Amino acid sequence: MMQQVYPQVFHPYAYELNKDIHFAAAHYVPSEEAGKCRYVHGHTYFANITIAGDLLDSSGFLVNFADLKQWIHARFDHQQLNHDAAFSDEDPNRFPTTEVVARTxxxxxxxxxxxxxxxxxxxxxxxxxxxxxxVVYRPKGMV
Structure with missing residues (x-):
């Protein structure tokens, strides 16, 4: 795994967990303005997910790393993102751009x-x- 420095997000929580996940997936952006990206192509995506909180669960975890991998890697690895229900060819807010994939x-x-x-x-x-x-996605109202 490559070592990476990620942008930091400031938050009021005692614990912060970061999980790196990669997945290989194909997609296309259904817009004429997307240029070459409007054609099916693939990427090896590298995601870093930051989770914060004040309380640990009954196992002593903020969240289990294995669960995070299951939720994302198992769903998107070796898939065509346009076929996933989270994305749409009709709504630009749901085209599988990097911004929308990060938000998803x-x-x-x-x-x-x-x-x-x-x-x-x-x-x-x-x-x-x-x-x-x-792309970095941060939900509004966190700080």
Whole structure:
């Protein structure tokens, strides 16, 4: 795994957990303005998910690293993102751009965290699409 320095997000919580996950996936951006990206192509995405909270669960975890991997890697690895229900060819806010994939990763993770008794929060998703391009998604109202 490559060592990476990620942008820091400031938050009021005692614990912060970061999990690196990679997945290989194909996609296309269904817009004429997308240029070459409107054609099916693939990436090896590298995601860093930042979760914060004040309470640990009954196992002593903020969240289990294995669960995070299951929620994201198992869903997106070796898939065509356009075929996933989270994305749409009709709504630009749901085209599988790097920005929307980062936000979708957040939405998936936070929906699982909302079911946990210790109520951790996903405070940042960093998603690298290529060696020179990445997006950081932070939900509004975290600080």
């Amino acid at each position: 990763v957040y939405e998936i993770v936070q929906s699982h965290l909302d079911q946990m008794s210790n109520r951790p929060k996903c405070v940042q998703v960093y998603l690298r699409e290529t060696p020179t391009s990445y």
